[in-house]
Amino acid sequence: MKIKFLDLKKVNSIYADELKKEAAEVIDSGWFLNGIKLEKFEKNLSKYIGSKYAIGIGNGLDALRLIFRAYIENGFMNPGDEIIVPANTFIASIIAITENNLKPIFVEPDILNFNLDLDKIKEKITKKTKGIMIVHLYGRVCWDESLLKLKKEFNLKVIEDNAQAFGASIKNIKTGNLGDAAGFSFYPGKNLGALGDSGAVTTNDLLLADTVRSLANYGSIKKYVHKYIGINSRLDEIQAAFLNVKLRHINNENECRKKIANFYLENIKNSNVILPNANIDNENVWHLFVIRSKNRNLLIDHLRSNEIETLIHYPIAPHNQECYSEYKHLNMKITEKLQNEVLSIPISPVLTKQETRKIVNVINDFKI
Numbered sequence: 001m002k003i004k005f006l007d008l009k010k011v012n013s014i015y016a017d018e019l020k021k022e023a024a025e026v027i028d029s030g031w032f033l034n035g036i037k038l039e040k041f042e043k044n045l046s047k048y049i050g051s052k053y054a055i056g057i058g059n060g061l062d063a064l065r066l067i068f069r070a071y072i073e074n075g076f077m078n079p080g081d082e083i084i085v086p087a088n089t090f091i092a093s094i095i096a097i098t099e100n101n102l103k104p105i106f107v108e109p110d111i112l113n114f115n116l117d118l119d120k121i122k123e124k125i126t127k128k129t130k131g132i133m134i135v136h137l138y139g140r141v142c143w144d145e146s147l148l149k150l151k152k153e154f155n156l157k158v159i160e161d162n163a164q165a166f167g168a169s170i171k172n173i174k175t176g177n178l179g180d181a182a183g184f185s186f187y188p189g190k191n192l193g194a195l196g197d198s199g200a201v202t203t204n205d206l207l208l209a210d211t212v213r214s215l216a217n218y219g220s221i222k223k224y225v226h227k228y229i230g231i232n233s234r235l236d237e238i239q240a241a242f243l244n245v246k247l248r249h250i251n252n253e254n255e256c257r258k259k260i261a262n263f264y265l266e267n268i269k270n271s272n273v274i275l276p277n278a279n280i281d282n283e284n285v286w287h288l289f290v291i292r293s294k295n296r297n298l299l300i301d302h303l304r305s306n307e308i309e310t311l312i313h314y315p316i317a318p319h320n321q322e323c324y325s326e327y328k329h330l331n332m333k334i335t336e337k338l339q340n341e342v343l344s345i346p347i348s349p350v351l352t353k354q355e356t357r358k359i360v361n362v363i364n365d366f367k368i
Contacts, residue, residue, distance in 0.1 A: 003346055003355050005309035008188055010350045012195065015245055019195070022241035032237050034217075041240040042200075044247055049176040051202040053209035056235025057216055060163045060185020063199040064096030064133075066233065067159055067181045070211035071131070072100060073228055076157065081130040083159075086116035086142075087317060087335040089135045093161050094318045096183070097133070105129070106319055106327065108334045112277040114290065114342075115142040121150060131157040136165030136175050138276075138313070139191065139257075139287035143170050143178050151180075159183070163199075164287040166192040167254045176202045186243055191257070191287050192250050198239040256349040257286040260356055264289055264345070267360045272368055273299070274341075288313055291363075292341040299343060299366055306362045311344045 012019065026037060038056050046054035057063040071077040079101035085093055087106035097104045105124050110117045115137050132150065134142045151158050158179030165175045166184065176182040181203040186194040201212050211228075214221050219230025265278050274292040278284070290313065293299045303310050317335045319327035345359060 001355070001358065002307040003309060003351075003359065005311050005344070005346050006189055006348050007350055008193075011193075011348060014350070015249065018245045019242055022245055023238055026238045026241050029237075033234055035237045037237040037244065038235055038240040041235070041244050041247070044244060045200055046202060048247065048250075049174045049182075049202050051177045051182075052204045053202065053206065055201045055209060055213045055216065056240060057183075057199040057201055057212075058233035058235060059197040060183060060187060060199040061092045061095060062216070062231070062233040063183035063185070063201045064092065064159070064161060065099050066212045066215050066231075067183055067201060067203075067208070068096060068100040068102060068131075069215055070208050071157060073211055073215070074207055077102065077130045080128065082126060082128040083131045083133055084121055084124055084129060085133045086135050086137070087319060087330075087332045088114060088116075088314075088338055089137060089161070089318065090163070090314060091318045091321060092163070092185075093133060093135055094324065098324075102130075103128070104318075104327075106330055106332060106335075108332060109137075109338065111334050111338065113140055114138060114276070114338065115140060118142070118144055118146050121146075125150070125154055125156075129154060129156060131159055133159045133161055134179065135161040135163075136168060138290050139165045139168060139285040141165065141168050141170045141175055141283040143175075147179075157181070162202075163187075163190065165285055166190060166287075167250050168283055168285045170283050177204070180205060181208055186239070191254060191285055192243065192246055194239045194246075195242050196239055198235045198243065200235065253349040254285045256351075257347055258284075260347050260351055261286040261289055263356050264347075264360065268363050270364050270366055272366055273363060286347055288344045289347040290342050290344050292338070293343060294341060295368055296341055296343050298368065299363075302366050303345075303359075303362060306358075308359055308362060309346065312342060313344050314342075315339055 042054045088109040160182035163185035184200040186198040215230040219228030
């Protein structure tokens with residue numbers, strides 16, 4: 001029995017009839033951009049998240065890029081300003097900053113939960129700091145009241161990279177509605193995944209929402225009138241239609257993920273494996289279930305020999321990537337320890353009890 005890391009065909013086959021019906025409606029309508037399917041999804045998304053505004057974007061990277069670009073266009077940020085960002089994140093979080101000629105200031109994660117160590121932020125704030133990007137990595141909420149205090153004390157914007165935590169919440173507030181603005185990715189493998197690239201921005205700031213919407217549509221404020229030098233990054237009708245279908249099922253899917261994660265936490269018992277800290281598991285929608293091992297390569301081989309696929313999120317930290325060689329000198333010991341130890345094991349709404357038991361048994365049988 002081979003266990004895929006993520007079986008997207010199986011995930012989407014559950015909703016195949018609904019998805020095909022929506023696709024047919026879009027095809028028959030003859031309207032493929034900026035239509036009623038997008039309008040419906042934006043309304044549904046803002047209602048679900050609790051934000052006043054939601055803007056469909058072409059992908060998750062553009063969602064983050066456009067937030068920073070909008071803050072620059074609106075005069076809150078200027079090229080050269082500093083944005084605090086976790087060192088342990090996917091490279092898109094950093095690209096969104098540097099593409100706007102802003103400077104990323106890397107902060108180490110908490111080794112127990114992999115997220116930005118909030119206690120280390122204040123020491124990094126300078127007169128050039130204009131924002132804090134928090135990343136809800138692997139589906140876990142990165143938030144506490146200290147962020148609001150820092151925001152107020154230093155007049156900062158808090159931007160959420162919510163690509164991996166759709167549906168997560170803290171004190172009944174959804175991620176994507178905690179900070180000043182949030183970027184979403186609906187890449188097919190995400191908890192809320194489209195059948196292609198797509199993303200969104202949510203915010204309660206009308207000026208920001210209007211600016212992002214214009215920037216994403218060639219900088220246009222109305223047809224053939226261009227206030228900004230914009231880009232083309234629009235969520236098309238067919239992906240919006242698919243996302244409307246899948247949004248109706250997201251809570252059930254996240255509950256499936258939580259059950260599988262709890263099974264792993266309760267049953268994986270191997271001294272060669274470090275489980276994720278779960279003392280806030282109710283705030284975790286488990287986009288990924290990430291374990292650690294000092295013998296990761298041997299563990300990968302062991303799982304592979306038992307036909308279990310795994311992935312590493314992420315094997316090379318952004319500051320060690322060739323494209324960011326100017327940051328290679330940074331001393332990021334915790335981030336680098338994680339990049340050498342983390343391993344993602346299968347977790348998805350379609351993973352069966354038989355498969356989860358096999359994964360647990362195989363991990364428990366791992367010996368050095």
